[in-house]
Amino acid sequence: MGCDVEYFPLIGDAELVARAALTGRLILTRDTLLIQRKAARANHFFVVGDRYKDQLRQVIGRFAIDPLACFLTRCLKCNVLLVDIEKDQVRERVPPYVLSTQDIFHSCPSCGRLYWRGTHRAKMAKEIKDIFPQQNGSHQLI
Numbered sequence: 001m002g003c004d005v006e007y008f009p010l011i012g013d014a015e016l017v018a019r020a021a022l023t024g025r026l027i028l029t030r031d032t033l034l035i036q037r038k039a040a041r042a043n044h045f046f047v048v049g050d051r052y053k054d055q056l057r058q059v060i061g062r063f064a065i066d067p068l069a070c071f072l073t074r075c076l077k078c079n080v081l082l083v084d085i086e087k088d089q090v091r092e093r094v095p096p097y098v099l100s101t102q103d104i105f106h107s108c109p110s111c112g113r114l115y116w117r118g119t120h121r122a123k124m125a126k127e128i129k130d131i132f133p134q135q136n137g138s139h140q141l142i
């Protein structure tokens with residue numbers, strides 16, 4: 001959804017809390033022990049439930065995020081904003097079928113990963129629209 005987030009599933013609680021404070025980030029968590037830490041008490045949003053769609057609705061609603069406004073504008077690996085890249089510059093780096101069917105490409109300035117509008121993108125967009133049917137308005141997904 002284009003939100004600036006970090007995810008560290010294996011980080012220790014003390015390090016996570018310190019990193020959030022250092023980077024000015026809010027902690028999204030379901031960890032009841034973590035939120036009892038002094039440094040995390042005022043810097044977290046506690047997510048309820050086990051179903052990711054419900055969790056996503058909670059976060060989107062709490063922070064008034066438009067789930068489609070910045071859809072897939074960040075690198076899925078690095079969290080860095082993607083930049084446009086000319087088709088001529090990716091000819092040697094994408095499969096022939098992709099090159100013959102796609103005209104718009106984006107790249108990650110950090111890792112160099114390439115992105116294009118494949119079927120996976122359409123599936124992800126459909127899922128977001130299914131989770132947030134009220135958001136199916138005027139957004140043109142890039």
Ligand SMILES: [Zn+2]
Pocket residue numbers: 075076077078079080108109110111112113
């Ligand atoms: Zn990247």
